[in-house]
Amino acid sequence: MKLQRAVAEISLGNLSSNLQLVRKKTGNKNILAVVKADAYGHGAVTISRHLLKNGVKMLGVACAAEGIELRNAGITVPIIVFFDTRNIEAFAEYNLTPVVFDLNTAKKISKAASGSKKLIPVHVKIDTGMGRVGFNHEEALTAVPEIASYENLRIEGIMSHFSDADLKNKNFARRQIKSFNRILSELKYAGLSFKYIHMANSAAVMTLPEAHFNTVRPGIMLYGYGCCEGEKLKPVMSVKSGVLFVKHVPEGTPISYCRTFVTKRRSAIATIALGYADGYDRRLSNKGRVIINGKFAPVAGRVCMDTFMADVTGIPNVSGESEVILIGSKGSRKITAQDIADDIGTIPYEVLTSIGKRVERVYK
Ligand SMILES: Cc1ncc(COP(=O)(O)O)c(C=O)c1O
Structure with missing residues (x-):
């Protein structure tokens, strides 16, 4: 199972x-x-x-x-x-x-x-x-x-x-x-x-x-992190989740706690199965982005404990089968722990060590 x-x-x-x-x-x-x-x-x-x-x-x-x-x-x-x-x-x-x-x-x-x-x-x-x-x-x-x-x-x-x-x-x-x-x-x-x-x-x-x-x-x-541009350090961890739910909503629709994001157009909003209790920092609310179907999708509204929403408007074929990359790369698109750290004013050490127990480690 x-x-x-x-x-x-x-x-x-x-x-x-x-x-x-x-x-x-x-x-x-x-x-x-x-x-x-x-x-x-x-x-x-x-x-x-x-x-x-x-x-x-x-x-x-x-x-x-x-x-x-x-x-x-x-x-x-x-x-x-x-x-x-x-x-x-x-x-x-x-x-x-x-x-x-x-x-x-x-x-x-x-x-x-x-x-x-x-x-x-x-x-x-x-x-x-x-x-x-x-x-x-x-x-x-x-x-x-x-x-x-x-x-x-x-x-x-x-x-x-x-x-x-x-x-x-x-x-x-x-x-x-x-x-x-x-x-x-x-x-x-x-x-x-x-x-x-x-x-x-x-x-x-x-x-x-x-x-x-x-x-x-x-x-x-x-x-895979640290100082020194030009050196070939390779990030060891990628974090991936999935889409729980996709909704198509009209302009003016509030998303997540306290309505800090309101759609400015007819939008497709995906709910992702991962939240701050898994180490996806709440400071990424309205700030972070993920990769879905090879395209960047911005975080829409507040990150919740077990989920958050991403604006997938214009990204084709987003469904329950879509893979969501939080840290990692697809084609030319890449998100590193350093990028997340920069977004929230911390260091990659904190981003990596925050990834919680509910996120299963799979070794390749
Ligand atoms: C005592 C000690 N030695 C070595 C290290 C490794 O440092 P770094 O991860 O910056 O290589 C640490 C990390 O915090 C440490 O506390």
Whole structure:
């Protein structure tokens, strides 16, 4: 029985091609592929398996629960957990690698590890200007050696994160690299070295080779978005739905909640089976557009929870059989997550990670 209402088609071929570009830019550096937030909405288990098949050796997730999902799917490579200070017991139990950025949590992890008689690998986070989590320069010089002395922890990696490596002006990003380098050399002087050193997100993979160290940490570029015109990133996700209903209405007909759209002519209006609860942002009301039968059709009126309307006047043969492309292309017509992000004043990360659970992921 086919219960599909809307699909997100995921092109594993495009994922491979984007991964190839990471390799081209970084040579033989280790790739810690970022698959947090369900691989930016693409489905963490299948995406991770595909990346591992193509030579990726480490994965990055936001929290222990995301790591556990991958472990339960049989994935055995190191999984780095970027932001979790609560689920301490899970790190040892599921062989996860937490990122530590405060001594209190490091102590708790060490204590939990001593109970289970395990040696927990950790990566330490240095804040060089992101202002989110991490030891600052001064703290790092005392905290990192202290963590290194904890019996049940082994510092395997050290990392920092860029605030604005995607900007054209790289001054601040370069200052962050300089600061990270200074901390690394002072820690080296104190006798500490690290198996994995990483700082580069996608923007830095593409534009800041001096930030590649021995490991890179790309996310968005794997999924086909990011900076750098001219580079051949290929969007991995297309989102498609169908037409529920078509009506032909006279001029002056109000459409959807609060009548923000009123037809200016005799019109054909199609109701599409997807809404803001599926991640089709409500700010696309009277703003977005879709592709139906190879033609653009503008969103008419407010986007609803499960549906929205599109003005298909003049588009031939729109029916319940018509495919509606929300993200993707048909012939020369194309809509990207970047286009949608531009329409509503956000970034493609948010557009992709908002695509909801009711939209079935189909892998190609
Ligand atoms: C700690 C960390 N590393 C790497 C990334 C990947 O960044 P991007 O998707 O810009 O490549 C993220 C994403 O937000 C992150 O939080």
